[in-house]
Amino acid sequence: MRKAIVLFSGGLDSTTCLAIARAEGFSPLCLAVDYGQRHAIELKAAERIATSLGAPLHILHCSLREMGGSALTSELPVPMEDFSMEKLPMEKLTVGERIPPTYVPARNTIFLALALGFAETKGAQDIFLGINAVDYSGYPDCRPEFVSAFEALARLATKAGIEGTPFHIHTPLAGLSKAQIIHKGLLLGVDYAMTHSCYAPSLCGLACGRCESCRLRKRGFLQAGVADPTKYQP
Amino acid sequence: MRKAIVLFSGGLDSTTCLAIARAEGFSPLCLAVDYGQRHAIELKAAERIATSLGAPLHILHCSLREMGGSALTSELPVPMEDFSMEKLPMEKLTVGERIPPTYVPARNTIFLALALGFAETKGAQDIFLGINAVDYSGYPDCRPEFVSAFEALARLATKAGIEGTPFHIHTPLAGLSKAQIIHKGLLLGVDYAMTHSCYAPSLCGLACGRCESCRLRKRGFLQAGVADPTKYQP
Numbered sequence: 001m002r003k004a005i006v007l008f009s010g011g012l013d014s015t016t017c018l019a020i021a022r023a024e025g026f027s028p029l030c031l032a033v034d035y036g037q038r039h040a041i042e043l044k045a046a047e048r049i050a051t052s053l054g055a056p057l058h059i060l061h062c063s064l065r066e067m068g069g070s071a072l073t074s075e076l077p078v079p080m081e082d083f084s085m086e087k088l089p090m091e092k093l094t095v096g097e098r099i100p101p102t103y104v105p106a107r108n109t110i111f112l113a114l115a116l117g118f119a120e121t122k123g124a125q126d127i128f129l130g131i132n133a134v135d136y137s138g139y140p141d142c143r144p145e146f147v148s149a150f151e152a153l154a155r156l157a158t159k160a161g162i163e164g165t166p167f168h169i170h171t172p173l174a175g176l177s178k179a180q181i182i183h184k185g186l187l188l189g190v191d192y193a194m195t196h197s198c199y200a201p202s203l204c205g206l207a208c209g210r211c212e213s214c215r216l217r218k219r220g221f222l223q224a225g226v227a228d229p230t231k232y233q234p
Numbered sequence: 235m236r237k238a239i240v241l242f243s244g245g246l247d248s249t250t251c252l253a254i255a256r257a258e259g260f261s262p263l264c265l266a267v268d269y270g271q272r273h274a275i276e277l278k279a280a281e282r283i284a285t286s287l288g289a290p291l292h293i294l295h296c297s298l299r300e301m302g303g304s305a306l307t308s309e310l311p312v313p314m315e316d317f318s319m320e321k322l323p324m325e326k327l328t329v330g331e332r333i334p335p336t337y338v339p340a341r342n343t344i345f346l347a348l349a350l351g352f353a354e355t356k357g358a359q360d361i362f363l364g365i366n367a368v369d370y371s372g373y374p375d376c377r378p379e380f381v382s383a384f385e386a387l388a389r390l391a392t393k394a395g396i397e398g399t400p401f402h403i404h405t406p407l408a409g410l411s412k413a414q415i416i417h418k419g420l421l422l423g424v425d426y427a428m429t430h431s432c433y434a435p436s437l438c439g440l441a442c443g444r445c446e447s448c449r450l451r452k453r454g455f456l457q458a459g460v461a462d463p464t465k466y467q468p
Contacts, residue, residue: 062296067348069355099393106351109391113347114301117340121303141391149387156380157343159333 001027003124004170005115008032008057010045012217013173015195016185017130018055020172023188026126030057031118033111035104036065037072041205045196052194060114070104071199078102078200080210099138100212102199108141112150112169119167120160128170135178135216147171178220186226193229206233235261237358238404239349242266242291244279246451247407249429250419251364252289254406257422260360264291265352267345269338270299271306275439279430286428294348304338305433312336312434314444333372334446336433342375346384346403353401354394362404369412369450381405412454420460427463440467 004026008014021028032046043059050057068074079100108131115127131142140146147169154167161167173181185192197217198207207214209232221228238260242248255262266280277293284291302308313334342365349361365376374380381403388401395401407415419426431451432441441448443466455462 058300060297060300062348063294064351066292066294067352067355069351103393104351105354106347106392109347109350109387110344113340113344114296116343117298117303117338118301120339121301140393140396143390146387146390149383149390153343153380153383153387156377156383157375158340159337159374162374 001025002126003027003029003122004126004128005119005122005124006030006055006128007111007115007130008046008050010042010047010049010195011130011197011213012178012185012192012195012220013130013132013181015049015190015192016181016188017128017173018049018053019185019188019190021126021128021170022053022055026128028055028128029118029122029124030055031115032057032059033114034059034061035073035107035110036063038078039072039196039199039201041201042196044205045194049194052191058118060118062110062114064104064107064110067105070107071101072104076101078211080208099140102137102212103139106141108139108146109150116154116158116167120158125160125165126168126170128172130173131171132173132176132178132181134176135220137212137216144171144174147174177223178216179223182220182224182226191229197230202233206231208233235259236360237261237263237356238360238362239353239356239358240264240289240362241345241349241364242280242284244276244281244283244429245364245431245447246412246419246426246429246454247364247366247415249283249364249424249426250415250422251362251407252283252287253419253422253424255360255362255404256287256289260362262289262362263352263356263358264289265349266291266293267348268293268295269307269341269344270297272312273306273430273433273435275435276430278439279428283428286425292352294352296344296348298338298341298344301339304341305335306338310335312445314442333374336371336446337373340375342373342380343384350388350392350401354392359394359399360402360404362406364407365405366407366410366412366415368410369454371446371450378405378408381408411457412450413457416454416458416460425463431464436467440465442467
């Protein structure tokens with residue numbers, strides 16, 4: 001079985017991505033990044049899910065809190081408004097028009113760079129990234145053109161790449177709505193009760209229900225016509 | 235003055251790069267990465283040099299030791315042979331043919347990704363990277379085509395990029411020999427006695443004189459016709 005690195009946060013999207021990687025016949029190695037995110041509870045979810053699926057989980061420590069610049073890595077407040085792209089007519093939307101303060105500068109570039117190094121170390125050529133450019137927050141590093149540019153870079157950047165082993169970045173969720181992602185995951189047996197999406201959970205891990213990430217998740221279950229197993233704060 | 239992020243290790247190349255950034259009229263912010271390198275002593279040199287030049291130094295912690303795969307981030311021995319490209323006839327050389335075990339998988343991709351996030355956070359558009367593709371060890375991520383691919387990626391990856399603020403990666407040493415780099419640095423007042431290059435220093439910080447990095451440095455001073463101020467182990 002071919003190894004694949006799955007960038008894994010313990011959230012709804014990356015857990016679905018892990019299930020897809022496995023269904024496609026890969027032997028997944030999960031890579032989570034402890035980047036000093038305020039919702040560190042997601043790493044606990046990542047551990048629980050990886051353990052339950054018997055997939056090895058590696059956690060790399062890379063402190064983006066030392067960099068700041070985002071509501072997820074500093075004391076900037078997490079906004080409770082709806083920033084999702086769906087509210088705006090897509091034909092009028094220019095990406096970047098309303099990127100929320102939860103945007104972490106260059107986060108997916110950093111994550112993919114770490115995954116690339118990890119893949120090369122482990123002898124893997126495939127990297128799965130659960131980004132989604134339909135029900136998303138307008139982050140520039142979630143778009144297909146970003147992924148293509150990274151794939152081109154990866155060929156030039158590595159020993160393996162120039163030795164003729166191209167890296168493939170798989171983004172199986174890129175064109176799916178949140179509801180479609182949930183349907184796909186349920187077909188593959190994902191237990192969404194174990195996943196965590198909230199940017200501003202309570203100390204005991206209950207989701208706030210109001211941040212951007214909770215809103216996208218809630219709406220996804222609603223549109224999918226599936227009961228939402230998330231535990232929200234009262 | 236325009237801010238520039240200088241990826242900074244306290245070595246000969248990045249110190250010269252810092253001097254060039256300043257001479258070109260930029261206000262440099264030094265960024266060093268504590269990646270669990272075995273020669274952590276280079277971070278001490280980075281601190282001393284940045285302090286002496288009055289340039290702010292930021293150290294980000296990103297543990298590539300957790301990833302392994304290199305003699306610089308694991309207990310693999312640092313080789314004491316000469317791996318430099320100069321030994322081979324350039325016209326016959328295929329890059330990647332003899333990349334030494336000191337290659338750190340995806341290191342410059344990771345460093346540039348971190349610098350990109352840092353630049354965006356600090357409102358800088360310029361990043362200086364002291365890579366060199368003449369007297370070097372054949373690392374794939376030191377070549378101009380790698381840098382161009384990263385620049386293309388940076389435009390797509392960031393909020394600043396899609397808002398019309400392109401990032402520029404400056405590699406002023408790319409086409410210079412080590413001797414030319416030393417000449418350039420001396421003209422700009424660089425004190426090379428403060429810089430550290432060795433991959434396998436003694437506990438008190440003396441250079442081994444035999445690793446790839448020491449060999450390239452020594453030969454540089456020799457070819458430049460300049461006294462080598464490095465303190466080597468007896």
